[in-house]
Amino acid sequence: MIESLENSFSDMQEVNKRKIENEDKRLKYEESLRVFNETKTTEKPEEPEYETEMLKPINKVNKKFAIVVDTLGQDRILKCEQRE
Numbered sequence: 550m551i552e553s554l555e556n557s558f559s560d561m562q563e564v565n566k567r568k569i570e571n572e573d574k575r576l577k578y579e580e581s582l583r584v585f586n587e588t589k590t591t592e593k594p595e596e597p598e599y600e601t602e603m604l605k606p607i608n609k610v611n612k613k614f615a616i617v618v619d620t621l622g623q624d625r626i627l628k629c630e631q632r633e
Contacts, residue, residue, distance in 0.1 A: 560605055571599045 574597040581594040 564604055567600050574599060 578594060578597055585591055585593055
């Protein structure tokens with residue numbers, strides 16, 4: 550349980566780091582685009598590629614349970630309305 554929690558924290562830190570890097574790329578691109586639009590003397594900057602897939606897939610384990618109810622010998626058949 551603790552290992553899973555530690556993994557999730559480290560993954561979240563990595564995701565936050567990538568988000569900050571993407572934001573920095575975007576800001577630099579917007580600044581260079583602004584300079585280009587004002588001066589028109591340099592080449593138009595290329596838009597950087599942003600990381601889109603941030604989170605790792607979640608590890609899942611399917612668990613199935615059976616619920617058993619002791620009716621104490623009072624077995625009854627319920628109608629659909631009574632089951633809900």
